[in-house]
Amino acid sequence: MALDNIRLEVMKLLEKKVDSFVDQFLIPVDKIWQPTDFLPDSQNEDTFFDEVKELRELAKELPYDFWVVLVGDTITEEALPTYESWLMDVEGVDQHENGKDNGWAKWVRYWTGEENRHGDVLNKYLYLSGRVDMIEVERTTQHLINDGFDIGTDRDPYKNFVYTSFQELATYISHNRVAKMARKYGNKPLSKMCKIIAGDEMRHHNAYSEFVRNIFEVDPSQMMIAFSDMMKKKIIMPAYFLRESGQAMGSAFEEFSWAAQRIGVYTSQDYVDIMQRLIDRWEIDKIIDLTDEAEKARDFLMKLPARMQRIGERLVIPEDIFEFKWVQPAIVK
Numbered sequence: 001m002a003l004d005n006i007r008l009e010v011m012k013l014l015e016k017k018v019d020s021f022v023d024q025f026l027i028p029v030d031k032i033w034q035p036t037d038f039l040p041d042s043q044n045e046d047t048f049f050d051e052v053k054e055l056r057e058l059a060k061e062l063p064y065d066f067w068v069v070l071v072g073d074t075i076t077e078e079a080l081p082t083y084e085s086w087l088m089d090v091e092g093v094d095q096h097e098n099g100k101d102n103g104w105a106k107w108v109r110y111w112t113g114e115e116n117r118h119g120d121v122l123n124k125y126l127y128l129s130g131r132v133d134m135i136e137v138e139r140t141t142q143h144l145i146n147d148g149f150d151i152g153t154d155r156d157p158y159k160n161f162v163y164t165s166f167q168e169l170a171t172y173i174s175h176n177r178v179a180k181m182a183r184k185y186g187n188k189p190l191s192k193m194c195k196i197i198a199g200d201e202m203r204h205h206n207a208y209s210e211f212v213r214n215i216f217e218v219d220p221s222q223m224m225i226a227f228s229d230m231m232k233k234k235i236i237m238p239a240y241f242l243r244e245s246g247q248a249m250g251s252a253f254e255e256f257s258w259a260a261q262r263i264g265v266y267t268s269q270d271y272v273d274i275m276q277r278l279i280d281r282w283e284i285d286k287i288i289d290l291t292d293e294a295e296k297a298r299d300f301l302m303k304l305p306a307r308m309q310r311i312g313e314r315l316v317i318p319e320d321i322f323e324f325k326w327v328q329p330a331i332v333k
């Protein structure tokens with residue numbers, strides 16, 4: 001489907017502000033945390049082995065579903081090449097404009113630079129913890145990148161920014177809950193690591209929400225329709241195609257998602273809450289000058305959280321733990 005020129009115009013208009021978005025929502029390389037800040041210092045012969053030993057001892061306290069969720073979260077972060085290449089292809093994001101990339105391409109690269117640290121730190125933690133089968137984790141990661149994803153946004157910047165606004169908040173919630181849970185089990189270092197990742201996700205969420213807010217100001221009807229279209233077909237998680245080695249594409253996602261619901265890291269209630277937060281943040285009820293079609297989209301959106309809430313309440317979460325190849329039950333009970 002060809003996108004109308006207005007979207008391109010709007011993206012060009014907003015592109016002028018990208019440098020200020022980068023300044024406002026991202027942190028320069030020299031100031032931001034790096035994975036090494038949260039991991040044993042491998043150059044220090046005197047402390048390294050003791051630190052690793054302590055990390056491994058603390059890891060023994062954490063239960064099975066916790067590891068499954070942490071692995072799934074890590075793999076989702078590690079599939080970053082998929083998201084970067086997807087966003088680079090969005091209408092209005094141009095890597096090769098007049099011999100250099102435009103502001104949006106810069107945004108995507110800088111955002112990727114920050115995100116890349118998440119998979120990096122989590123992967124190293126999992127490796128050192130000794131609690132997970134890394135070869136299986138690595139195979140799943142490679143599968144997920146190979147399989148790509150289709151999040152139903154097409155190349156539409158409006159839909160993509162709704163998706164990222166939603167998704168960054170969802171990752172904020174899940175990393176933050178993992179942090180709380182780690183703390184509950186006495187694992188302060190892991191808790192700090194996940195908390196700082198959550199902080200990044202919140203900044204990113206604020207950035208993408210700000211892009212959408214800006215678009216609402218100049219193209220309210222189309223933005224409203226894009227928002228409602230995305231909510232109508234539900235936000236698909238980036239790990240939707242998750243699989244274990246030797247299994248069919250997507251076959252691991254449902255059980256991963258049940259594990260996250262069982263331990264309360266990311267639930268159907270969170271989905272409803274995020275939707276409501278976006279509706280409130282963009283003040284959907286107050287937007288004026290809408291076409292008839294956009295008014296209908298607004299009506300749909302305003303009623304949706306309550307509807308989804310009723311559906312969510314009927315959901316029965318399976319109690320039994322599902323055994324993944326990533327986490328050996330003989331090692332983690």
Ligand SMILES: [Fe+2]
Pocket residue numbers: 077115118171201
């Ligand atoms: Fe992330």
Ligand SMILES: [Fe+2]
Pocket residue numbers: 115167168171201204
């Ligand atoms: Fe993120």
